[in-house]
Amino acid sequence: MSAKDIKRLQEWDIIFFSDSTIQYYSELVKHLGTCSRYQLLGNLLANTEIKKMQNKVLAIKGKMGGHEYYEFSIEPEKLLKIGYVLHRNEANKNMMPTYQRIIKRKRLKEVQSFINDGGYFPNSIIISIDSGGRKLQFDESPTKLDDSISKIGVLHLPKRYHSAYIIDGQHRLYGYSDSEYANTNSIPIVAFVDLDRSEQLKLFMDINENQKSVSKTLRITLNSDMLWDSPNQNERRDAIRSKIAQMCGEEQSS
Structure with a gap:
């Protein structure tokens, strides 16, 4: 497809699946099985409202690293519907930078068996909510502590596909x-x-830097994305070299 044709399709709100995109979803099915549908729906129906979804959760609002954040618990099925994983693949290159690798089927089966046998993971899943340019509604509770900057209340999550990026915890x-x-x-x-x-x-990268699961190769390619717009010209030059090598190894059109 030429660039002009792709632009014309976008103007008519038509989704085009290139060979690489079809290959991505084929591989995704091999690895994830039926739960690969969540990625597909997130792509096809991005920002589409999920009717009748219960989107209110009890939450704590706090500040960390210069960012506001919320802590809450939610049923996995609800997060699966609105969640999206930025897999490093040519199919997602229009959403660069991406940073996740596709889950290995063997690893996923092990996690599923662990959960179905009554196992659980007490550590938090880290996400970034896409507000769509609208401030998230947070109904603050009148109950508060004078010496605490944290607030408790009811958070209204977006009722949209592809509105929560899974940063850590896709397994x-x-x-x-x-x-x-x-x-x-x-x-x-x-x-x-x-x-x-x-x-x-x-x-x-901060979360996974010292974990064995993140290989040196992945750290190098992720680093090229992070340094792409660096004010340091030497770092930008390193990023360009890494990106060229990555494109030559991965993209059919390179």
Whole structure:
């Protein structure tokens, strides 16, 4: 498809799946099985309202690292509907920078079996909520502590597909897909609001920097995205070199 044709399709609100996009979803099905539908729906129906979705959660509002955030618990099925994972793939290159690798099927099966056997993960899933340019509604409770900057209340989540980027915890979240516990368990969430993609990438790297699961190769490619607009010319030059090598190795059109 030429650039002009793709632009024309976008003007008519027609979604075009290139060969690389079809290959991405084919691979996704191999790895995720039926729960790959959440990524597909997030792509096809981005910003579409999910009718009748219960979107209110009890939450604590706080500040950390210069950002406001919310802590709450939610049923996995609800987060799966609004969640989206920025997989590093040519199919998602229009949403760069992306930073997640596709879950391995073996690993996902292990997590699903663990959950179905009554296991649980007490650590929080980290997300960034896309507000769509509108301030999130937070009904603050009159109950408060004078010496605390934290607030408690009711948070109204967006009732839209593709409105919550999963920064950390995709294995734990997708492990609940098709599980009997998807609607009967609740999982802890730390939610930032409208984090820039570069900030999401940095947070992902900060969380995973010392974990064995993040390979040196992935850290280098993620670093190229983070340094792309660096004010330091040497860092930008390193980012360009890494990006050229990555494109030559991954893209058919390179």
